[in-house]
Amino acid sequence: SQTIHQWPATLVQPVGSPLSLECTVEGTSNPNLYWYRQAAGRGLQLLFYSVGIGQISSEVPQNLSASRPQDRQFILSSKKLLLSDSGFYLCAWGRGSGANVLTFGAGSRLTVL
């Protein structure tokens, strides 16, 4: 069966510090991978998605970047965090064909102080 892991689960960082959130998927190959951000009362905002190694699409301009160095690894990064980067970040995977059903990780709570 497929599983998705995200870490760290909780992170408190000062403004201007770097960020790295990691997501890995097991039990499948060549998945589509997604990073969403959830802010209170604003639902889920798609930040990045990837359909293959090294292929990243950005949905919104922002202070963040994403990378996919391996088939089942998806990393969300920032060189210098802003207060507005605080939120709950969710990684998800979906199959590369057929109906786009997403399976989500448990999320990473980022607080920027």
Next chain:
Amino acid sequence: AQSVTQPDIHITVSEGASLELRCNYSYGATPYLFWYVQSPGQGLQLLLKYFSGDTLVQGIKGFEAEFKRSQSSFNLRKPSVHWSDAAEYFCAVGGLAGGGNKLTFGTGTQLKVEL
């Protein structure tokens, strides 16, 4: 562009009462529709999905949803709510994977259950 509207931000129901959460969508082709549930501090869990065929779909935890093309709606229902159903519920619309197709989510409905 595709979009989802969940008009109710908060809903409170008594345990044992029936529940209906509303969802309206906009999509240029035949939609795939989903309901997800999120417990506090957790990821999203798929409750049910509609792809084609019978417009009334059954999901986990006793939930069901009905697709009404004429109303562009996909409302979630449960005949008798349990206290453990308190959570946030998200409706989503999308198409086939591939070509960069993505799911679009509504802003969510927070469900509170009174004992």
